[in-house]
Structure formats: C-alpha cells, structure tokens
Amino acid sequence: MTIVEAGLQPGLASGRIDPPSGRRGVLVATLGLWRTRIGLLLVAVLVGIAVIGPLFAPYGGTEFVGPPFTADAPDTLFGTDKLGQDVWSRFLLGGRTILLLAVVSTLIGLAIGAVVGLVAAYNRGRLDNVLMRTMDVVFAFPNLLLALVAVTTLGRRSWVIVLIVAFTAVPRVARITRGAALGVVERDFIGAAEALGESRSHILGREILPNVAGPLLVEANLRLTYSIALIGALGFLGFGVGLNQPDWAQMINENRPALSTAPWGTLLPIFAIALLTVGVGLVADGLGRAIAGVDRARPT
C-alpha cells in the first residue's frame, strides 16, 4: 500500500494488520485450544453461579438457620457460618458483588489505560514522556496498599473500590497499549488517514485501536484476574462493602477461624475465587497464544 493508493481507495485507509488467518481465525484458533475451553467453562460456571445462583438459594443471606460454625447443621448443605447463616445460600448470593465490581473496574481501567497508551504512542515526544513517566509513578505503588489507603480515607463504598482498582490497572494497560501502538503509528495507513485530514480521535479510535485490539484483549483478561484478586483481598481484609452482606471474599475472612471444624464457609468461596481467576487467566493465555500464533503448528 502506498499513500497514493490509499488516497485513491479510502476504504483501505482502515488497514488491519491482523494475523494471517484474520480475526475470525484468531477466535477459532483460540477456541481450538484446550486451555481456552477449560477457561471458558470455568468462567461460565462461576459467572452462572454468581448470576443465577441467587435464584436457587434455599435461605436468605442473613437468615439464622442454626448454631454458628456447625458443619452438619440440619437442613443445610454446607453448614452454617460465623453468625449461624446458611453457607450454601451465602455462597450462591455472594458472587455478584465481586464479579460486578471486578468487571466494571477492569473496563474503566482498560478504557483509561488504552486512551493514555494510544495518545502517548501517537504523539510521542514530550506528552509521551509525561504520560508514561506518570504511569511509572503510579506503577511504583503497591496496588493493595494504594487500595487500602483509598478505602480507609474515602470510606468503604463500592464506587471507591471500583475506581481505585481501575486506577491500579491503568498504568499496565497504558504500557501494553503504547507498546503495541508504537508499531502501528509508523504504518502507512496512519499517514494516509492523516493526509485525509481525519480527526485525531478518529485516527486513535478507528485506525490504531483496532490494530492493538488483540494485545488489549489479552491484557483485559489479565487485568480482570488481577481485579478479582485485588477486590477479593480487600474484602478479605474487611474493606469490602456492606456489613454481613453475602460476599465471597468476606466469607473467607469471617469463616476462617473455623477452617478445621466448619470448612465450607471458607473453602467454597476460596475455590470460587481461585477458579474464576484461573479461568479468566486461561482464556487470556489462549487468546495471547492464538494471536501470537504460538500453537499454530500443533493440531488442537
């Protein structure tokens, strides 16, 4: 492609530099990987529990059903928790919060990080330096510490948790996006778009972004696993939202003292969070491999 050609054929200005097999090919390749299939299955099951599980909860989340920390309390599947509430019901009810918060905060972090990375890569020069060095500063703070400070000073509210988790995701997303975009901004079709007088937002959003979508998608999945883990850690440390509201992370903390006598209150949410994280991670891994073409030669 030359600039002249591009000028003659505007449609080509929206160039794609997808892997040879194309976008559909990536998806197929991704789904062809066992790790992706397992990952998707895990995510589907756990999202299913979180979303429709509440419909099947035999008791209310705060209902008293028997003596606290009794593994074999009558009429319960997994015994009772710290306050004598049904572990199984709270498990079914407790996934929504963490999942919702993780997804929303990842999306916000992804959006901001992508914009920062694209702008930095496209503009280069001083703005690039300012943006990326700022990202480095943010990057330097331990995530959990930052989140604890925010939650302690601003209060235990959902929006605080969402924003701070999103905030900790921004530098990483920005870095990945910039790295991927650097190779794109040099391409001829960008020059073509510039020559056509396309607006900067058009160039960033329509020309560059689609070409970094692959790495960004992988990063989104990775960030989601980190968000789940971070929100889980906050909840575990008692900085989650809502006193005694069913929540996987809080359940782990509350029921931990009875790990030896009534283990399910701790184990169920631990498995759930762990498997959810692993599942999302496997999907990210599969996507990454498919995009990079790592397993292309192997039959799947």
Add this chain to the structure above:
Amino acid sequence: MDNDRRRELWLPHAMSRRRLLAGTGAAVLFAACGGDDDSASPSTQGGGQPTGGSTGTAGGPATTSGGPATTSGGPATTSGGTPTSGGTLRVGLVGSTNDLIDGQYIVAKADQARLVSGWDPVVNYDTDFNISYEHSLAEEIETVAADNYVIRFKEGLEFHNGKPVTADDIIYSFRRRIDPKLNLAPGLAELLGPDGMTAIDDRTIEFQLLKPAVTFINGLAEYTTTIVPVDYARFDGDVSNQIGTGPFMLESFTPGTESVHVKNPNYWGSGLPLLDEVQIIDFADAQALTNALASGEVDAAVDIPFAQVSTLESDSNLRILESQAGNWLVITMAIDQAPFDDVRVRQAMRLIANREEMVERVLAGHGRVANDMYGVLDPCYPKDIPQREQDIEQAMALLADAGQEGLTIDLFAPDDTAGLAELIAVFADQAQAAGVTVKAQVLDGGTYWGDEYTKRTFATSFWSTRPYLIQVAAGSLKNATYPETHWPSPDSDFAETYDQAIAETDDSARCEIIAEMQQEEYDNGGNLIPFFYNLVDGHAANVKGFEARPNLLNLDHYGRGWKNIWFED
C-alpha cells in the same frame, strides 16, 4: 483526651476504650476474626472463693446454652488428686509492647495477669459477689458511717523481700492510688483525700471520706487496690523494685514478649504457692494463642475465641474453662435525640431484639440473655422484673403510635471490639421483621471512640462487670464518665435516688433503692442490653486447680495469682 476510655472511677481496669495500637489487649472473645480488639473487658470485682465447694456455676442463673462450664480442675478433679508442688506454668495471652507492670494499675488483660501474680487485693468477692476476706490482705472492715471506715489488716503480712507490711506502706498505697499525677483511680480520688487516713495501730487504718459513699468498699475489692511498699513505682526496666505481697515475684519482664515470675518464699498463705515458676507469654493474636495451646506450647490460654471452643473441647489433652461473668455488650440509644426522645421508639427497639438468637449467633451460645439492666452479679440485682422478649407486633404498634413506622436509622459499631459488628448485623436482620431499616455501619476503632463517641444517636458499646452503683456513675448519670445514652432525662429524679443509695449503709435498704433505679432504667432507659457473655479460657488437662465459677477475671481470676494451681503427674 476525649477518646480515651481510660477511666474509671476507681475501677482500675480502665482499659482505654479506644484500644490502641497493636492490640494491646486481649479479649478476642467471640470470633477470632475480630481484629485486634484489645482490651479487655475491664472487670471489676474479684472472683469466687476457691474452696467453698461450689461446683462450677454456683450463684448465677443458668447459662443459656452451650455454657456447660466444662470445668477441668473443678472441685471434683481438685479433690480427686493430691496437689503437688513444683513445676513451671506457661500461660499464654494476647499482649503487646504496650504491656506494663504496675502493682495498682492495668491497661490490658496481659497486665491483669501479671498484677494478680504479684499483688494481693485488700478484700475481694465470693462467688455470690459479697465481700470476702479470703485471699485478701484485710481481716475486717468496719463501716462506722457511709463516709467512715476502719480496716484491720491480717497479722504477719510480709512483702516479697521479707519486709513486714506496716501502716506506712498501707497509707502510701492508698495515697499512690489517688495521686492525681498517676491518675490510677480517679473515682477513689473523688472520695478520699491524701489526709483521709489515720493509722490506729500498725495494721489498722481509719478512712474518713470526703463524702458518703458505700461504694468505697467495692473499690477496696478491686484487684488493683493492693498494698505496695513505700516508694513503690511502676516497672521501668528494673525487676528488683517490683515488690508486693502476692504469691509470685517478678524475675524478668519484656513487654510484648514474656514475663517470668518465681515463687514467693515469704507468702502469707500457708503452703502456697504450689508452683515454682510462672511464665506469662504474649501472643500477637487469639489465633496464634489458640494454636499454641493446642500444640502444647503453653499450659493455659486466656480467652478462647468462641468459634474455637468446640474444636478444643474435642481434644482430650485440653480443658475449656468457662465462667459466667457480668460483662455485657449494649446497643445505646440517646434518649434526648430523635427518634429515641420518644420512649415508645426505645421500647420498640428493645422489643425487636430476639435475645436468645443474639446469644446463639453472636456468642455461639457462650453467654446468657440479659434484660436491659446491668450489674447482674450485684447482690441487689432485681430478679423479679419480667424478662423482655421479642414482640414484633407490639414493637410495630409502638412505632406506629410514635409516628415512626418504616423507620430507617443508622446504627454504628467499632471494628476493634469483638462482637459489636456481629451484634449490629444481627439486630439489623431482626429489625426487618418490624419494617425498620437499620443501616449497620462499622467504623474504624479510632474514629468510633473519637469525638463522636457518646454523641451518636444509635450506637454500641461494651462494659465489664461492675456493681450497679459504680456502673451508674460510669455510664448512667449526666456527669458520668461515658454518658452513652444521655440518661437520665431532666424530669427524672434518678440522680437524687442515686445519691440516696450511695449514702445508704443498710444493705437491704440500699437494695430496695437500687431495685427502684433498675426498674426506671428497664422502663425508660436507653440501653438495649441483649446478653452477658462468659469468660472462656483453656488449659492443658494436667493443670489442676482452675475452677469454673462466676468470675470477673479470666482463668478463674488467674488462679488467684496462680497460687492454687498445680500439675498432675
């Protein structure tokens, strides 16, 4: 400092309410996960008699559930074996680098245990919480008038170093207690001036109070009202000046780590103590402590989290020691703030509470239902006032009368006191049935006990066991130390009745006045007191001498300074 709950009326255990740093204290009673709660429940009085043959729970109402007072070394076992001498007892408790040793003052539970090892009280209480001279330095107290008392001490008392206890030491001890610079017992300082004591002979002292107050005797029964030698001062690195009259002498002490106490050869109790040495070892949290007990790293542990009790009970090498106590958690309603300025709304809240369920859920059964009145171990506690039960219908009717149906209200608890967050969560759950939306909010301890403490409309608190009148002065008068409910209302004569009671030297007449006061708080007060919780400790099966009985301090009043404790081979 207004956020400092270092209080009291001469009740020593002052425990600062804002339990500072590093979990100074101990009581992670309920569920281990309560954070670094600390400080203990300040208890007030002494515990039960060691002999007297009462099994376990003599004296108190039955435990609600779960409280089978599994004694170990109960009378049965004690008499089953012959006490033998010797051995080193390792006691574990939750402590911190803020631990201190002072023969007349404590902040955290760790300090209680160390104080009781080295210093005996002037008098104390028996299992029925009447004044007892056993285990005490005094032989007799004569009440000449409500403001005049004569105390005769036992003969032949000696300090750790063999020096006889003299009238000078006794007067010094009381002057030290009321010294405004040390501020060990501000309540006592209000009653007794530095010149209020006269030595009649070398072991008899006359006390002339500044005003009539029969609660003076309760102050004498505080375990921090001890006798120290002239010029005694708090531990400051040198063990040689930590001299008292108690069964064990301090040999070494590293705050936050451990203290070692050795047998006092000059102890006045004949043949006691039985052990050669006691080590009091600090742990960072209740979980670590419980693990240490289970693995045999310590022989006894103070405060077993309720959630762990059943696990430990199933271990044949361990014994759980559960004592009824008068410690309570409370939901407080400010009686002069809307909506609680209407007594019907206060009553509605009290009727919403399902107390049995609260005992089950918050205490895992390790406590007993309360009736919105405190001072349950006080001999004057009225037993004929009917138990308030949950009555949602009546609660809703009262709320409707008051124009408060569908009430939505914030209820606050601190995150540093085990049980309070759980209590408000359960109350919020129960309130739904009455159409009341309780927004349960847990605040960081520093914030909670800060400037807003005692100003909130709907909040929570915790108290230790105190005699009724002393508790009134602490929390239920306009000028109380911690006026949480802003009681009494201006049109009540509660304060005058209190003055009357405190000047009444006749026990039964005073009990009648107290019953009247209790009735008024029951009818109109701002306290929602759901339960009294038990003290639950653990020890190895071969440790003998601990008895489960109504008590004010853990581990059977720390085995009264460990003097009755022995190892079975």
